[in-house]
Amino acid sequence: xxxxxxxxxxxxxxxxxxxxxxxxxxxxxxxxxxxxxxxxxxxxxxxxxxxxxxxxxxxxxxxxxxxxxxxxxxxxxxxxxxxxxxxxxxxxxxxxxxxxxxxxxxxxxxxxxxxxxxxxxxxxxxxxxxxxxxxxxxxxxxxxxxxxxxxxxxxxxxxxxxxxxxxxxxxxxxxxxxxxxxxxxxxxxxxxxxxxxxxxxxxxxxxxxxxxxxxxxxxxxxxxxxxxxxxxxxxxxxxxxxxxx
Amino acid sequence: xxxxxxxxxxxxxxxxxxxxxxxxxxxxxxxxxxxxxxxxxxxxxxxxxxxxxxxxxxxxxxxxxxxxxxxxxxxxxxxxxxxxxxxxxxxxxxxxxxxxxxxxxxxxxxxxxxxxxxxxxxxxxxxxxxxxxxxxxxxxxxxxxxxxxxxxxxxxxxxxxxxxxxxxxxxxxxxxxxxxxxxxxxxxxxxxxxxxxxxxxxxxxxxxxxxxxxxxxxxxxxxxxxxxxxxxxxxxxxxxxxxxxxx
Numbered sequence: 001x002x003x004x005x006x007x008x009x010x011x012x013x014x015x016x017x018x019x020x021x022x023x024x025x026x027x028x029x030x031x032x033x034x035x036x037x038x039x040x041x042x043x044x045x046x047x048x049x050x051x052x053x054x055x056x057x058x059x060x061x062x063x064x065x066x067x068x069x070x071x072x073x074x075x076x077x078x079x080x081x082x083x084x085x086x087x088x089x090x091x092x093x094x095x096x097x098x099x100x101x102x103x104x105x106x107x108x109x110x111x112x113x114x115x116x117x118x119x120x121x122x123x124x125x126x127x128x129x130x131x132x133x134x135x136x137x138x139x140x141x142x143x144x145x146x147x148x149x150x151x152x153x154x155x156x157x158x159x160x161x162x163x164x165x166x167x168x169x170x171x172x173x174x175x176x177x178x179x180x181x182x183x184x185x186x187x188x189x190x191x192x193x194x195x196x197x198x199x200x201x202x203x204x205x206x207x208x209x210x211x212x213x214x215x216x217x218x219x220x221x222x223x224x225x226x227x228x229x230x231x232x233x234x235x236x237x238x239x240x241x242x243x244x245x
Numbered sequence: 246x247x248x249x250x251x252x253x254x255x256x257x258x259x260x261x262x263x264x265x266x267x268x269x270x271x272x273x274x275x276x277x278x279x280x281x282x283x284x285x286x287x288x289x290x291x292x293x294x295x296x297x298x299x300x301x302x303x304x305x306x307x308x309x310x311x312x313x314x315x316x317x318x319x320x321x322x323x324x325x326x327x328x329x330x331x332x333x334x335x336x337x338x339x340x341x342x343x344x345x346x347x348x349x350x351x352x353x354x355x356x357x358x359x360x361x362x363x364x365x366x367x368x369x370x371x372x373x374x375x376x377x378x379x380x381x382x383x384x385x386x387x388x389x390x391x392x393x394x395x396x397x398x399x400x401x402x403x404x405x406x407x408x409x410x411x412x413x414x415x416x417x418x419x420x421x422x423x424x425x426x427x428x429x430x431x432x433x434x435x436x437x438x439x440x441x442x443x444x445x446x447x448x449x450x451x452x453x454x455x456x457x458x459x460x461x462x463x464x465x466x467x468x469x470x471x472x473x474x475x476x477x478x479x480x481x482x483x484x485x486x487x488x489x490x491x492x
Contacts, residue, residue: 151327151356152352152355
């Protein structure tokens with residue numbers, strides 16, 4: 001069944017311009033390894049890094065928003081600012097290389113996958129902290145006041161009143177960040193993670209069909225991002241239920 | 246019930262409150278009048294710790310709480326002061342992501358640890374009281390301004406405060422909706438709630454207030470019963486204010 005389906009698909013592809021039966025076979029043969037690279041590495045890499053990154057972002061945003069009292073908070077606040085500035089001011093590829101190729105020389109040896117997770121999480125944390133901070137600040141002051149007049153503490157107001165509203169505001173920009181991240185996971189190929197694009201490179205090293213295989217890889221990324229955009233739309237509709245249209 | 250003494254508050258170099266005293270008796274309605282910029286809203290917000298006075302004392306007669314602002318009050322005391330009173334805002338400030346019912350339930354469930362079922366029953370009773378039981382599952386954006394403000398009042402009642410504070414509760418409303426909200430407030434007054442109301446609704450003050458206070462430029466100009474303030478006052482600034490507002 002599957003075999004007859006793929007052979008039918010191969011015949012169909014062979015009819016396209018610039019294609020031949022051989023090339024069509026390459027496209028079909030490359031598809032699974034690349035998709036597997038995506039499913040086993042690219043997507044988990046993106047999801048895990050995003051989850052960790054969002055936790056970092058929330059903490060950094062809070063450090064920067066909560067009124068500063070005391071020297072300890074002041075120090076943490078400065079450190080948070082330096083972190084955001086350093087991550088945003090340096091290329092992600094350079095950070096990735098420092099973690100994977102650089103750290104071993106000071107005795108910290110990490111596998112490819114954890115190295116990539118660390119680099120991507122730190123990046124998402126820095127970029128998303130600005131988005132989260134702006135979303136929180138966009139909620140009117142009256143909401144904080146209303147929270148405190150029903151007796152909530154600062155943190156309770158944040159948790160029950162501000163955060164749910166800020167979440168709604170931040171879904172579109174954070175989706176943007178996430179989709180960028182999905183594509184940036186291709187950088188992990190340079191630290192030997194066998195994700196989607198690394199698979200593409202392995203395949204082209206064998207058959208030299210660069211145009212064909214890299215274009216196919218591009219289409220697979222596109223497909224994944226279309227799916228994510230669809231999820232984003234669903235999420236926005238759900239979160240927008242309390243907003244006047 | 247509450248003794249408020251010598252409240253001072255400045256924003257930067259702008260001295261807004263210059264020593265205000267007020268005593269509020271249990272079950273009485275105090276109406277605060279004054280031109281805009283007089284400090285009356287700031288004063289009201291001080292009672293709820295939304296603004297922290299620079300000095301002054303807020304003390305409850307039953308000795309349950311006394312906060313002296315000359316020294317920096319600790320967080321616990323401020324939270325206790327907050328929880329003494331319910332606040333109704335000019336711009337309602339309902340929680341837009343929660344239904345009418347959920348707006349009322351948040352305080353009791355999170356702060357007082359009331360069970361969901363109990364909080365819901367109490368919230369429904371309060372919605373019923375303000376005549377909006379049928380709107381329980383609607384979000385604020387689906388309600389008119391007057392309805393939103395009555396939900397705001399019900400939300401203030403839900404935390405079972407000792408007193409209710411109203412900050413120009415009808416100023417943002419369309420004229421035809423003002424009456425609904427005032428009726429609800431009159432009903433509360435007749436039920437014996439202790440209320441402090443900042444408003445420009447002179448007729449409400451005449452009908453309902455037990456005590457009227459005129460604040461100008463951060464000072465209390467004159468205070469007394471509604472009759473004394475509106476009919477018998479000879480204070481030139483009181484007369485000037487009433488003339489301005491009634492013309």
